[in-house]
Amino acid sequence: MLIRNFSLKATIECGQFFNYKPFEKGYIVINGQDVFYVEQRDNELIYEGTTKEKIEDFFQLNVKVSQPVRVIKQDPWQCIVSYICSSASNVKKIQKNIFLLSEFFGKKVKFKGKTFYTFPKISKINNLEKITQAKTGYRAKYILAANKIVNNAFLKSLKQSTYQEAKNQLIQIPGIADKVSDCICLFSLEHHQAFPLDVWIKRHTEEMGWQGNYKQLSQKAIEHYGPFAGWTQQEIYHKIRL
DNA sequence: CTCCAGGTGCTTG
DNA sequence: CAAGCACATGGA
Numbered sequence: 001m002l003i004r005n006f007s008l009k010a011t012i013e014c015g016q017f018f019n020y021k022p023f024e025k026g027y028i029v030i031n032g033q034d035v036f037y038v039e040q041r042d043n044e045l046i047y048e049g050t051t052k053e054k055i056e057d058f059f060q061l062n063v064k065v066s067q068p069v070r071v072i073k074q075d076p077w078q079c080i081v082s083y084i085c086s087s088a089s090n091v092k093k094i095q096k097n098i099f100l101l102s103e104f105f106g107k108k109v110k111f112k113g114k115t116f117y118t119f120p121k122i123s124k125i126n127n128l129e130k131i132t133q134a135k136t137g138y139r140a141k142y143i144l145a146a147n148k149i150v151n152n153a154f155l156k157s158l159k160q161s162t163y164q165e166a167k168n169q170l171i172q173i174p175g176i177a178d179k180v181s182d183c184i185c186l187f188s189l190e191h192h193q194a195f196p197l198d199v200w201i202k203r204h205t206e207e208m209g210w211q212g213n214y215k216q217l218s219q220k221a222i223e224h225y226g227p228f229a230g231w232t233q234q235e236i237y238h239k240i241r242l
Numbered sequence: 243c244t245c246c247a248g249g250t251g252c253t254t255g
Numbered sequence: 256c257a258a259g260c261a262c263a264t265g266g267a
Contacts, residue, residue, distance in 0.1 A: 015248065016248095083248085084250095086247095086248055086249080087247095087248085087249035087250060087262095088246085088247055088248090088249055088250085088262080088263090088264095089247060089248080089249090089263095089264080089265095090246095090247050090248080090265085090266085091248080092265090092266090093247085093264070093265065093266090094248090096264095096265095132263090135263080135264065135265085136263080136264090137262075137263025137264050138250095138261085138262040138263050138264090139250095139262090139263080140263085142250085174250085174251080175249085175250065175251090176249095176250080177249070177250055177251085178249090178250095179248075179249060179250085180248090180249070180250080183248080196248075197248095198248040198249085199247085199248070199249090200248070201248085213256085213257085237248080241248095244267105245266105245267085246265105246266095246267090247264100247265095247266095247267105249262105250261105250262090251260105251261090251262090252259105252260090252261090253258105253259085253260085253261105254257100254258085254259085254260105255256105255257090255258085255259105
């Protein structure tokens, strides 16, 4: 598949998505129940174990934004759990949480001669002791609560909601507030304007001379960067972290 | 040993 | 509202 102005490495590793493992010259990606392999060769994207349609969906190739770091569209439930884990943590530790949760509650699959685990389906992450064993710390009780609240009806409603409505539903889940709900909106619900404000991005808004609380800063960003503010946020975040 | 990490919840003023 | 702190865990 041909793809220009794109960096698979930057897109996978920039901290928006956690459930991957470097493999051969590319990555094994685990998105919900899907396990597949991707690799970039110049302007070409090679994949195995999945379909063209799923690759296009995952990297949102229908979105005509041309930049090295693309916003990934991940499985919403996996995204919810991942970002509950993200508070006061770091990428490496979040990955550890996700890998362990998958091992304890997910399904074992063989792919390219190795063993992997799919992300647990909704309602499967139902044991507080095991969730704690996944090194999730004080977030364990939030994950358990999320597992109770999130069901098919919740997800269906979430997918049909506007950005604001989705945020309102997400913050009903303990462990999810302004920042995490924005991450879920941007990284799994196609709300491209969502502009997650973490410690790094807040520094950027200060440099822009913007002031106010989370909601006010978020609105400023959307006014300034437009309907794809979230994609700009990823670029800014990537540049700051380099 | 202390500090802090892609925050959030709870308690106070 | 906004400020201050606790919260598990692991790396610097």
